[in-house]
Amino acid sequence: MQEPKPNVGRPRDGQIDGAIVRATRELLVERGYAKLTVDAVAARAGIGKAAIYRRFATKQEMIFAATVHDMQEEPPPDSGSLRGDLAAVCRTIAAQLTSAPPDVLHGLLADIHADTGLGARFHGTFIEREQYVLGTVLDRAVARGEIASRPDIAMVHAQLIGPVFFWLLILGGDRERVATLTATVAESVASTLVKD
Amino acid sequence: MQEPKPNVGRPRDGQIDGAIVRATRELLVERGYAKLTVDAVAARAGIGKAAIYRRFATKQEMIFAATVHDMQEEPPPDSGSLRGDLAAVCRTIAAQLTSAPPDVLHGLLADIHADTGLGARFHGTFIEREQYVLGTVLDRAVARGEIASRPDIAMVHAQLIGPVFFWLLILGGDRERVATLTATVAESVASTLVKD
Amino acid sequence: MQEPKPNVGRPRDGQIDGAIVRATRELLVERGYAKLTVDAVAARAGIGKAAIYRRFATKQEMIFAATVHDMQEEPPPDSGSLRGDLAAVCRTIAAQLTSAPPDVLHGLLADIHADTGLGARFHGTFIEREQYVLGTVLDRAVARGEIASRPDIAMVHAQLIGPVFFWLLILGGDRERVATLTATVAESVASTLVKD
Amino acid sequence: MQEPKPNVGRPRDGQIDGAIVRATRELLVERGYAKLTVDAVAARAGIGKAAIYRRFATKQEMIFAATVHDMQEEPPPDSGSLRGDLAAVCRTIAAQLTSAPPDVLHGLLADIHADTGLGARFHGTFIEREQYVLGTVLDRAVARGEIASRPDIAMVHAQLIGPVFFWLLILGGDRERVATLTATVAESVASTLVKD
DNA sequence: AACTAACCGAGACGGTACGTCACGTCTTTCG
């Protein structure tokens, strides 16, 4: 979201922000990511295209903002074990991955990685946040004495989230069985870490 | 690839098929997925656009065909243990995932999931093949007595490939450390299965 | 010319209308009717193709508008005789026929008659106007007592303009001798009418 | 029509010539000049495109040959007066002009004048032949003593044929009234010439 | 109360790529 100049001129209409998000989400569901056009969003929201581009630099930024909730994920409450904490983290992220249609995630990921700026923001907003949460959880395990030292976070991240991600986005797997997968993976990663 | 009518008229020039693939791959590397144009492919290949559209219904089909090699993956030689076999499968697939620039994979996945037909072909060509290979490997483990019965293949698939996939495509992780990740994951999945 | 909605949105840039006409005329002279392309017109005019297709439904409409000046021919001043009036009318029309390269006239006539809508507009713009002028001139002759009643206008039209048209477009005749032909025809038609 | 090499190889199938002409004429009537395609002619005739291009250098040549009958117009029998002879010539040519749909004539004329070679052939086949016939008729009038010397043929040609041409092709006039127009014009031209 | 600066909807703008179509040529198999 681009910032308006403060305290001069007419202020932005706050209803428009909501209307853009709503129209974008509706059209993503109705037509899919590839067939979403800015003109259609503007028409559906009953606004002009300029109102969109005053707020977002590109179509991708708009979709990014409309799709991705504000994601201020916090470390889960201490469950008493690394395994339980990892399962909690994994469940939260899995829930986010199922909050948008799969083709939207694919399209967005492609566009994000095609654009340096957006890619950096995505990384900062999601990846780093998730790894911060993971780090907290792992530090707890160290404090508990479950593991000797904090392992490489990115590797743990990949082992924990990768299977869920793949299941949902590549295999197009059943969303109900994600819970099972999540539990299995958390167990598996925890025991691998503890074993070392 | 659209099929020509057999034995009537001038046959398709086989060199053109190769030239399209070559030009597409070169341009994907040089310009990236988002900036690939059909006109540029035709120009680079020294052919007309019509020759492309005679073979592929859309630009995406063309890229799919040019990117996705004929992928007739076979089960790896028996390594003597489930863990060794899983590691071999995982290494092979990881090698394929690193054979194209990452933005190409993202773009292709997005386009594949935006188009039902292409999605089905992708599933048939890759997912099913990988799961066939995995099934073979798991059956060996059953025969060996490592595991009691063949588990759900898709779940194993997700656990095995998901981390590598996530590491490479989402985290943009170091390609050299994929080997470490692969080994860790294979070990982890194997021991989870054997334990049961 | 397609009409813009009035008083909403950005108004059409009037300079573009002129630039399209100018570029079209230049390119018709430089390359001829058959080799005129819409892309070339847009490039020459320094505009996008969309700006052309926003104004004209087809390439032919564009050429029609660019070629056919607004043609608000008025009856010539009363020369005192039917013969003089007819000669004046004929000279005016002959001048219009020589204002564009001959291949443009051929191409335009062909396209006009290939498209019902354009044909109707051509008829309304040109034929009816010319016949209105002819009707005025003939009415004067009736008032003068040169002829008893107003004859069939279309027949007179054909007799008067046909020879000049044929001379210029079919015979590819010398443009300097059109004056002689015009005078001869006007004399001939006038005496045929007066004789009756 | 391009000549085959004589006495070598397989002779051309004479039925094909007829089939091309028939298919061309049918499609001209059904779809009009602008929408006639060589592929459609070949398909309708049940032949290959190569068989067409073996006979005609261009699409226009094909249409020219298919539309225009072999036109070996001879001077009409002596009617005893210039006026009668001119009327006969005019009637013959008018009949030819009505033998094809009007849009075909427009299209063909445009293409003829866009191509030097075809334009020359058209001129030789039609214009010169018509002027030869006119010359013969005018010579008769000189011999008869109706006129003193042979006037400029092209000018007479334009005066005589122009009105009919304009009536049929530009005005889209009623074909039944062409007879009246023909008679009027012949009378008018004859008396203009005799008067001098 | 007037001024001013940024807002608003609507839609035109330059640019770029798409997928289609037709031309006239070329290349195969068959007779």
Next chain:
DNA sequence: CGAAAGACGTGACGTACCGTCTCGGTTAGTT
């Protein structure tokens, strides 16, 4: 070697979408 079938390079077509810009008009805060 002619013919049917159809692939080939070329090049224009008309459409669609992007992100920008320009209208007339609206809506605050500042003079």
